[in-house]
Amino acid sequence: MSVLLIAEHDNKELKPFTLNAITAATQIDKELHVLVIGNKADGVAKSISQVPNVKKVIHVDNEIYENYLAENFTSVIIKYAENHSHLLCSANTFGKNLMPRVAALLDTSQVSDIIKVISPDTFLRPIYAGNAFATIKTNDQKKCITIRPTSFDPAPTSGGSAEIVKGEAAEAFSLSKFVKREEVKSDRPELGTARVVISGGRGMQKAENFKLITAIADKLNAAVGASRAAVDAGYISNDHQVGQTGKVVVPDLYIAVGISGAIQHLAGMKESKVIVAINKDGEAPIFSIADYGLEADLFEALPQFLDELNKLNTIQK
Amino acid sequence: MKILVAVKRVIDYNVQVRVKEDKTGVVTENVKMSTNPPDDNAIEEAVKIKEAGKAKEVVAITVGEEKAQETLRKALAVGADKGIHVKINNTIEPLAVSKILKKIVEKEKPDLVFMGKQAIDDDCNQTGQMLAALLNWPQATFASKIVVKDKSLEVTREVDEGLETLEVNIPAIVTCDLRLNEPRYASLPNIMKAKKKPLEQITAEELGVDTKQRIQQIKVEEPPKRKGGIKVASVAELVQKLKNEAKVI
Numbered sequence: 001m002s003v004l005l006i007a008e009h010d011n012k013e014l015k016p017f018t019l020n021a022i023t024a025a026t027q028i029d030k031e032l033h034v035l036v037i038g039n040k041a042d043g044v045a046k047s048i049s050q051v052p053n054v055k056k057v058i059h060v061d062n063e064i065y066e067n068y069l070a071e072n073f074t075s076v077i078i079k080y081a082e083n084h085s086h087l088l089c090s091a092n093t094f095g096k097n098l099m100p101r102v103a104a105l106l107d108t109s110q111v112s113d114i115i116k117v118i119s120p121d122t123f124l125r126p127i128y129a130g131n132a133f134a135t136i137k138t139n140d141q142k143k144c145i146t147i148r149p150t151s152f153d154p155a156p157t158s159g160g161s162a163e164i165v166k167g168e169a170a171e172a173f174s175l176s177k178f179v180k181r182e183e184v185k186s187d188r189p190e191l192g193t194a195r196v197v198i199s200g201g202r203g204m205q206k207a208e209n210f211k212l213i214t215a216i217a218d219k220l221n222a223a224v225g226a227s228r229a230a231v232d233a234g235y236i237s238n239d240h241q242v243g244q245t246g247k248v249v250v251p252d253l254y255i256a257v258g259i260s261g262a263i264q265h266l267a268g269m270k271e272s273k274v275i276v277a278i279n280k281d282g283e284a285p286i287f288s289i290a291d292y293g294l295e296a297d298l299f300e301a302l303p304q305f306l307d308e309l310n311k312l313n314t315i316q317k
Numbered sequence: 318m319k320i321l322v323a324v325k326r327v328i329d330y331n332v333q334v335r336v337k338e339d340k341t342g343v344v345t346e347n348v349k350m351s352t353n354p355p356d357d358n359a360i361e362e363a364v365k366i367k368e369a370g371k372a373k374e375v376v377a378i379t380v381g382e383e384k385a386q387e388t389l390r391k392a393l394a395v396g397a398d399k400g401i402h403v404k405i406n407n408t409i410e411p412l413a414v415s416k417i418l419k420k421i422v423e424k425e426k427p428d429l430v431f432m433g434k435q436a437i438d439d440d441c442n443q444t445g446q447m448l449a450a451l452l453n454w455p456q457a458t459f460a461s462k463i464v465v466k467d468k469s470l471e472v473t474r475e476v477d478e479g480l481e482t483l484e485v486n487i488p489a490i491v492t493c494d495l496r497l498n499e500p501r502y503a504s505l506p507n508i509m510k511a512k513k514k515p516l517e518q519i520t521a522e523e524l525g526v527d528t529k530q531r532i533q534q535i536k537v538e539e540p541p542k543r544k545g546g547i548k549v550a551s552v553a554e555l556v557q558k559l560k561n562e563a564k565v566i
Contacts, residue, residue, distance in 0.1 A: 069483075070446070070456060070458075071456065092477050093459060093475070093476040093477045094476075094477070098446075099446075100411070100443035101447070103443070103447065104412060104415060104446070104447035105450050109412045109530075109531035110411070110412070110441070110443050110447075112440065112441045113440060122535070126440065127343075127438065127537070128328070128334040128343060128437070129437060130540060131334040131343075131540070132336050132343055132537050133537070134534055134536070134537045135534075136532050136533065136534050137532070137533045137535055138531065138532050138533075139531050140531050140532075175454070175485065175486040175489075176457075176484070177485075178481075178482075178483060179471065179483060179484050180482045181476075181478065181480070181481045181482070182479050182480045182482075183479040184478070184480075192477060193477075196565070220566060238495060239475070239496065241495075244330050245495055246495070252565050253565040253566065262331070263332070270540075270543065271540075273565070275543075275546070276555065287546075289543050289546075291543075291546035291547070291563065292546055292549055292558055293547070293548045293549065294548070294555050296552070304553075305556065308556040309556065312566070
C-alpha cells in the first residue's frame with residue numbers, strides 16, 4: 001500500500017508547506033504518491049515529480065479545479081483513495097478545510113495536525129493549543145491525517161524523477177461557488193509562517209505606539225503579532241492575535257513586548273525556537289519561558305533596539 | 318429560515334491546562350468550563366440574523382455529558398429559542414459528533430448549521446466539514462463575514478493567503494472564526510428567562526449513532542519544558558546575544 005499526499009498549489013507554483021508534508025509522508029511509508037488537482041497545473045506536477053522520494057505524481061487537470069473548492073476536490077480524492085493506506089495533507093487552512101470532508105465520506109476518524117510520526121498508525125499531536133501532547137493510535141483501516149508543516153523540515157526540490165500519470169476529473173459540485181480571493185498584500189511576512197515575529201501587549205498603551213513595533217518588524221522582516229489584551233483594547237486588529245484563540249506561531253525568534261504572558265498567549269507562541277521578552281515588570285510570567293529577558297521600559301528599549309539593529313545592518317529577507 | 322448552532326463545553330480558555338499524573342488525559346475536575354470561544358461567535362451570528370428578520374428560529378445543540386447543558390442555557394440566554402442536548406458519557410470523536418448532528422438535522426430540518434471553526438480542547442477542526450460531507454451540503458469554513466441572500470450565503474473566509482469569498486447555496490454549513498462578530502454577554506433577566514425556554518434531551522443510542530472511539534489515546538504528556546533563560550542588562554547585550562549566541566538575527 002502507498003500513501004497519497006494532496007498537494008497545495010495555486011496552479012502555477014507549489015505551496016512550500018507541501019514540501020514539509022512530503023517529509024512527514026515519507027516517514028509513514030516510502031511509497032509516496034502525490035495528487036495534484038488543478039487547472040493547467042502542469043508546472044506544479046512537474047516540480048513535484050522532481051522532489052526526491054516522490055514515487056508517482058497523479059495529475060488531475062480540469063477547469064473546475066481552478067479555485068480549489070473542497071467540495072470539488074473531495075470527489076476526486078475519494079476516487080483515488082482506494083489504492084492508498086493513508087491520505088495526507090498539510091494542517092493549514094487548505095488541508096483543514098479539505099481533509100475532514102474526505103474522511104467523513106470514507107467513514108474514517110481523522111487525525112489532525114500531527115507533529116511527529118511514531119509509526120504508520122501512531123502519531124504525536126498537540127491538544128489544548130499545545131499545552132499537552134497526545135500520543136494516539138488510529139484503528140481505522142484507511143487513515144486520514146493532516147500534518148503540521150512547521151514540525152517537519154521541507155523536502156529538497158530537486159534530484160527526483162517520479163513518473164507523472166494523468167488522472168480523471170470527478171463530477172463538479174454545483175452548490176458552492178468561488179467568488180473572489182483577496183490576498184493580503186503586505187510587505188511583511190505572514191504571521192503563521194514568519195521566521196521572526198514581534199508582538200505587542202497591553203503595555204503598548206495605545207494603538208499608535210505599535211509603530212515602535214512595526215519599525216522593528218520592518219527591520220527584521222518580521223510579522224507583527226499581539227496579545228489578546230492588546231486586541232481587546234483596540235490597539236490592533238484581531239488578525240494579529242497570537243494565542244490559544246488566535247494564531248499559533250512557531251518562529252525562529254519571537255519577541256514579546258509589553259506582554260505579561262497570560263496562559264492563553266503562551267499557548268500560541270511557546271514552541272518558538274528563541275523567545276525574547278521585554279517588560280518593565282520583572283515578575284511577569286513571560287520571563288519564565290523567555291530565553292532572553294530584558295527588564296526595561298519598552299518606550300526606551302524599542303528605539304534603542306532599532307538603533308542597535310541599524311548598527312548591525314542586517315536586513316534579512 | 319431556521320438555524321441550528323452546535324456548541325461545545327470545554328475547559329475555559331483562561332485556565333492553565335494540567336496533564337494528569339497517570340497520563341490518561343488532562344485534569345477536568347474542579348476546573349472552570351465554558352463555551353468553546355468560536356461557538357459563541359456562531360450563536361451570536363445566528364441570533365443577529367434572526368434579529369435582522371432573516372431567520373425565524375435559532376436552535377442550539379450540544380453533544381456531551383449532563384453538564385454540557387450549561388452551554389445550552391448560555392446559548393438560550395443570548396437569544397437561542399430552543400436547546401437540544403444529546404447525552405453521551407464517553408469521549409466522542411468529531412466523526413461521531415457529525416453523525417449525531419446529521420440525525421438532528423434530518424429531524425429539525427434547519428436551513429443553516431453554524432458552529433465554531435475548532436474546539437479549543439482537542440483542536441481537531443473537523444466536525445463542520447464532516448457534517449457537510451455527510452449531508453452533501455456546501456461548506457464555508459473559518460467565516461469572518463456572512464451575508465444572507467435569497468437562496469444563498471456569501472461567506473468571507475479567513476484563509477492563509479488572506480480572505481476568500483464563496484457563495485454557498487442554502488442549506489449550508491458554516492464554521493465561524495473569532496473575527497466574525499463580538500459575542501454579547503447574557504443579561505441577568507435573560508439568564509432567568511432562558512431557564513423557561515425548551516430544552517430537549519436525547520441520547521446517542523436513541524439516535525442510533527455508534528459513538529465507539531476509533532482513535533486510541535495512548536498517553537497524554539506535558540510538552541517538553543523550556544529550559545530557563547537569562548536576563549540581559551541592556552538592549553545592546555540583547556542584540557549581541559541574538560546575533561552571536563542564538564544566531565537568529
